[in-house]
Amino acid sequence: IPLLIGLYHDIEQCDIVFLQYIFSISTPISLILAKWHGKPVLLSPRGSLSKWILKHGKRKKEWINFLIRPFAKSIHWHATAVQEQEDILSLFPQAKTHIVPNCIPIDSYGKANMLTKSAFIERFLPDKHVPMPSHIIVSMGRLQKKKGFDILIQSFAIVKKTFPLAILVIAGRDERQLDKLQALATALGVDSSVYFCGQIDGQDKIDFFSNADVFALPSHNENFGNVYAEALACGLPIVASTATPWQEIENNHCGKWVANQPKHTAAAIEEILTNGKDHYTPNCKTFVQKFSGENVGKGFDQIAKAIILEKKNKK
Secondary structure, three states: OHHHHHHHHHHHHHEEEEEEEOOOOOOHHHHHHHHHHHHOOOEOOOOOOOOOHHOOOOOOHHHHHHHHHHHHEEEEEOOHHHHHHHHHHHHOOHHHHHHHOOOHHHHHHOOOOOOOOHHHHHHHOOOOOOOOOOOEEEEEHHHHOHHHHHHHHHHHHHHHOOOOOOEEEEOEEOOOHHHHEEEHHOOOOOOOEEOOOOOOOOHHHHHHHOOOOEEOOOOOOOOOOOHHHHHHHOOOEEEEEOOOOOOHHOOOOOEEEEEEEEEEHHHHHHHHHHHHHOOOOOHHHHHHHHHHHHHHHHHHHHHHHHHHHHHHOOO
16 A cells, blocks of 8 residues: 555656566556556666566566556657667567666776786685686676576686686676586586685675676676676676677677677687787777766656657647
8 A cells, every 4th residue: 555655646746657677566556557647658677578588487478468568558668778679679569669778887997906816816715725817707697597607607618728727706696506507617627717706796896897807798688787887897808698788899899799608608708818808998998988877867868858748749
């Protein structure tokens, strides 16, 4: 009851109802109240309409068909990238879509503490016996199947043949995958070079990225993937999978966009390590400016004006 009353009054007083999740009971309730009050809706699915998510989620399609589709004609959709726009249009071909990427606090990512490799190990792997590495490959994300860390570890086993002293450090909260990933590393004979350092945030995250040689995450799906942008903001070249919306890194020479298969991911990592991080850093910092608060704010301002104008023209 309190939720319903709060939503009722908030929607009654607003100009645009901005919803940011599909699979929450508050979303269909808000859609009903928005229709009741005659308020336009901007809905951001945040990756929840991707084919991978729908394939692996129970009853998600039923939720969409019964609780979202009846309101589809009155919804404006926010997508963070072209790939997410395509996901929306595959379900709602007549959808009114707007693309604005996520915002990254770019200035804060330039304030890094530069560390030697030994200092990096002491900072992030204090309880591990780590031989001095030639290169540090990093990744970050919740330890779950969607992120493709199993592919990354298989890729790293290939990379080790060319860069035998490289190490892989994965940061992120475990979601019942850590034991499986450690077992995979052991089976591939790289467990002495693959490390998990848990979740890190704030300045630790900035220093983690800024002192590595390459970031790689062969995810099965991302509507945006803030972690890629955060790495780029630290001047770190990235390897992203073609299941993510980061194809622009190729033309902007700040990383590789490849199929999330071990041989392709490994080749991309090896290319970046061979060229050296400094070859990419200036391009990374230039490209990531598109995700600044100013640029993203302008994008949402344009969406709001378009929605309000449409409402006026309908009167």
